[in-house]
Amino acid sequence: MGVNAIPSSLLSVDDGRPDPRILAQGHPPAGPLIDTFARVADDLRVSVTDRCNFRCTYCMPAEGLRWLPKPEILTFEEIDRVVGVFSSLGVRAVKLTGGEPTVRSDLPALVRMLRERDPDLELSMTTNGILLDRLAGPLAEAGLDRVTVSCDSLLRHRFAEMTRRDALERVFGGLRAAEGAGLVPIKLNVVVIGGQNDGEVVSFARFARETGYEVRFIEYMPLDAEHRWERDKVVPNADVLQRIDAELPLVPADGEPHPASTYRFADGAPGAIGVISSVTEPFCDTCNRLRLTSDGKLLACLFVLEEVDLRDPLRSGASDDELVGLIRAGVWAKWEGHRINHPDFVRPTRSMSMIGG
Numbered sequence: 481m482g483v484n485a486i487p488s489s490l491l492s493v494d495d496g497r498p499d500p501r502i503l504a505q506g507h508p509p510a511g512p513l514i515d516t517f518a519r520v521a522d523d524l525r526v527s528v529t530d531r532c533n534f535r536c537t538y539c540m541p542a543e544g545l546r547w548l549p550k551p552e553i554l555t556f557e558e559i560d561r562v563v564g565v566f567s568s569l570g571v572r573a574v575k576l577t578g579g580e581p582t583v584r585s586d587l588p589a590l591v592r593m594l595r596e597r598d599p600d601l602e603l604s605m606t607t608n609g610i611l612l613d614r615l616a617g618p619l620a621e622a623g624l625d626r627v628t629v630s631c632d633s634l635l636r637h638r639f640a641e642m643t644r645r646d647a648l649e650r651v652f653g654g655l656r657a658a659e660g661a662g663l664v665p666i667k668l669n670v671v672v673i674g675g676q677n678d679g680e681v682v683s684f685a686r687f688a689r690e691t692g693y694e695v696r697f698i699e700y701m702p703l704d705a706e707h708r709w710e711r712d713k714v715v716p717n718a719d720v721l722q723r724i725d726a727e728l729p730l731v732p733a734d735g736e737p738h739p740a741s742t743y744r745f746a747d748g749a750p751g752a753i754g755v756i757s758s759v760t761e762p763f764c765d766t767c768n769r770l771r772l773t774s775d776g777k778l779l780a781c782l783f784v785l786e787e788v789d790l791r792d793p794l795r796s797g798a799s800d801d802e803l804v805g806l807i808r809a810g811v812w813a814k815w816e817g818h819r820i821n822h823p824d825f826v827r828p829t830r831s832m833s834m835i836g837g
């Protein structure tokens with residue numbers, strides 16, 4: 481069945497679940513990875529570990545989480561095999577994440593495996609940046625294309641407060657190393673939290689102009705392990721853009737990448753501003769992302785309540801065709817959208833670092 485074969489009258493339902501009448505038609509046997517809402521998934525986030533060397537307040541408790549035992553984590557060979565299957569289904573972009581991906585030992589070896597299997601794969605990584613001072617070179621040499629570095633404050637004390645690590649200088653060093661190694665264009669992720677770093681958005685825009693980075697403001701989502709999230713702390717990206725535009729006029733960028741809406745500076749200065757407005761302006765209707773957790777579960781959405789296990793089938797000898805069947809079925813059943821703004825919203829069991837953001 482092709483994407484266009486789904487009757488549009490069936491594409492919207494009240495509770496966000498796929499219409500059972502479409503689900504009952506089974507998943508398409510060939511072609512791109514589509515769901516019952518006619519979205520095509522071609523972007524995969526691969527978590528390589530649930531561990532982290534930071535303790536960002538909006539993500540993890542100060543004492544950390546109970547880490548998964550090593551045997552539960554996919555080996556590099558297993559990750560490579562699964563990524564190969566996803567590639568055969570049209571996935572073109574893979575982003576390594578975690579937890580903190582750079583704490584997984586010998587990460588460049590995984591990058592090399594993925595690169596050797598597919599020279600055309602768009603291969604990037606999201607990192608807190610603290611280990612890039614020593615890893616940027618080896619990762620670039622192994623075939624990583626670029627990095628996104630998370631950095632929530634340009635002020636030492638606030639950075640330390642938000643990440644529970646006094647590491648801003650070292651992250652700056654990591655950014656310089658990433659540039660030196662050619663892991664560009666660099667994107668900087670900033671989670672904006674009301675009453676904490678929201679006064680810094682214009683400073684971040686100036687930083688984008690000075691460095692040429694794309695600074696991406698991410699709305700705070702209810703995915704923190706301690707369940708401290710409050711709607712009042714979410715700063716709508718519309719406000720962020722307004723504040724920046726008042727001082728440094730912005731224009732929408734052409735051919736903007738999805739799902740971040742991207743803006744450039746009207747005066748032609750380098751750098752860009754991106755916004756990921758998952759809470760106030762969800763982009764679920766065009767979401768093309770899938771996630772593979774470090775223990776081998778496929779999540780069609782950050783907020784899914786049902787995961788598809790790929791690890792046990794993988795370890796008990798499943799063929800590529802069998803994995804394809806599991807993946808297609810998992811994507812086919814993707815919900816219409818997350819339910820953050822609905823009264824019936826249920827938080828998923830896994831928090832952000834256990835999924836892979």
Ligand code: SAM
Binds near residue numbers: 833
């Ligand atoms: N450790 C790496 C890092 O921090 O970049 C990669 C994993 S981290 C889970 C991926 C992204 O998720 C980061 O940019 C982080 O800021 C973001 N994130 C974590 N918790 C979040 C939350 N509750 N709401 C919004 N973004 C969150």
Ligand code: SF4
Binds near residue numbers: 578580832
């Ligand atoms: Fe670690 Fe990234 Fe979570 Fe911060 S956001 S605690 S760096 S996984």
